[in-house]
Amino acid sequence: MIRRLVLALDDRLGTAHFMRKALRKAFPDHWSFMLGEVALYCFIVLLATGTYLGFFFDASSQPLTYNGSYAALHGTVMSAAYASVVRLSLETRAGLLLRQIHHWAALVFVCAITVHMCRVFFTGAFRRPRELNWIVGLILLILALGAGFTGYSLPDDLLSGTGLRIAYSVLISVPLVGRDLAFLFFGGNFPATQTIPRLFFAHVLILPALLVGVMTLHLAMIWRQKHTQFRAPGRTEYNVVGSPLWPNYAMKSIGLLFAVAAILTALGAFFQINPIWLYGPYQPANVSAPAQPDWYIGWLEGALRLGPAWSWQIFGHTIPAPFFAGVLLPGAFFALLFVWPFLERRITRDGTSHQLLDHPSDVPWRTGVGAAVLAFAIVLTFAGGDDVLAKIVGISVEALAALFRVLLVVLPLLVGLLAFEFAREIGIRRNASPTPDTRLVISRTAAGGFVEQPLENETPQ
């Protein structure tokens, strides 16, 4: 059976040589190499659950009066889109389960990508010859953020509608082209009836197609360049040591696929997420407080909250506040990420190829910079929930925002310096040559005294 398959394929495609090499390809074992796989498997769960959800979603802003099974909304005027998600959630069997798995998978997807990116950053895996794949990975992150936000906005509920309103305001803030771009994307002044159908099209076709394409490129480059590996005896710049693809690595990886799917299923089954029937349909004059976005938008929300209250008037034109916090800041953030491999090469003057990974303590300054940037993003994320925090802590939102503005400067510096020192210290200990043998032999002399001698000159007893 196997023999016939191999022969039949080779007769027609000449695959024997490739197959032999591919099946024995080495995959280095390290837990941190699974992070990218977790992202991939989240994406597979997203495609599977999303395909099911797509059959039930009605991408239309057409208003209708609700008369479904959920009594609290009876008689409420809502869009057909919102009504279809309420119906899917509360009347379709397995609908809510799959919708919640889908939402959780989206959150974990972006999280896995982010942590994977941190791994790549802190171990220097982005260095030559992998700069291109770092850029491709960043594009995947941006696509994932876009897929997440468009999906989050589809149900047309009060919470996500408010998020769309903010996104629109950020887009129109862009000088020269912002207003016109916003009209092209949203189909008119907000709230436009065209918006939901367009979000749907982007979410179920354009973005997933791009994600599949760019992901394929990402994996093809990994396949071609082979994996990086951590330093260890027997591992060099010229080899890769690891489990063979078939069967060891394949089994472990398929196991991981099911494990990721199982965890996402448990989250979707037992942890409620985005109960849109409680939020109510989007109505432009209504808003709920507190309103928090999905976690990966938190830093942008925080930036908008802490951003300066600037509105610049230039030659009869306006550059409003959201441009600085909502466009310039994330733009600079991603620009820094995109150029980092080249920037680091400039700084270190190291243009050689690296197949062996750094330990984060090998390059303390990079670890420090990375930690500082992470601290910056985390402060912004917490600032995105400052109204909730203010309530918990019991101080005014204004005071808390002022505190966050200070933390936004101080904390990254502090965390960066600490990470630098910490990494340096660990590096010194790791790299110190093994302590010389200082064992002594203490022997008693005939006279009753004691003599100390180094171990190697051990005297017979």
Added chain:
Amino acid sequence: MARGKMIAIPFALSVLGSVWFAAAYALHAGPQFEGLGLFVALAGLALGIVLWAQFAMPHEQVVDVRDTYPSLQNERLAAERALEYGADELGRRGFLETFAIAAIGALGIAALFPLRSLGPAFGAGMYQTKWRRGARLVSADGVVIRSDDLAVGSMLTVFPEGNVGDASSQTVLLRVPPNVLQVAAGRKDWSPQGYVAFSKVCTHAGCPVGLYRASAYELLCPCHQSVFDVTKAALPISGPAARALPQLPLQIAADGSLEARSDYTEPIGPGFWERA
């Protein structure tokens, strides 16, 4: 039991999980029961496969030799030459190359034109709202507001009559003691009997400015916590908003109903480049 046979247990559990899931679906048991079955089915598979790989398979390590690149110098030169050869061949007829590039460029630009259909008249609806001179203020239920309807200290979301729910026209109507208002020169007649009305669309990012601290006469935006001072024509005093909320000029009609004196005198909502 042998170790190999133990690994069969999670697979067996997985089968039970699938059966459970199907049964939960058939019985309308709800997401928790459905999810439990699906979870056991998937987790059993995951566990079985991982245990299998870990305990019932030889752990071998293979060593791959990396392809070395950059490639050999002569390969690189040959590749370069192959590319150059074609480019030279194209360049030999420079005018053809120019025309071909012009044709492709023109096609590319022409292909952009249909994109224009995606957005209707740029900016339409950003400069006016549905408020007109004499438009009566109505609540979200469509009830006309009369001058004795609101107690001092209260706040209500209002729309122009006939346009309830209109996103751009949403307005907050507040009644404050007339003596606390610091009325600007051109706005003497805009706030009869302590009634003031401001656009409800935040000038920062467009959220509805829906919270009111009546004791301090402050309007709050729940999205990014901008605070506007009602007594100073909704000037921002805290948070990221940089501009005051536009004020709707009010008057009281002969029958006591509140109505607008005109539309807003400036574009409502967040700023944009074309806004003066």
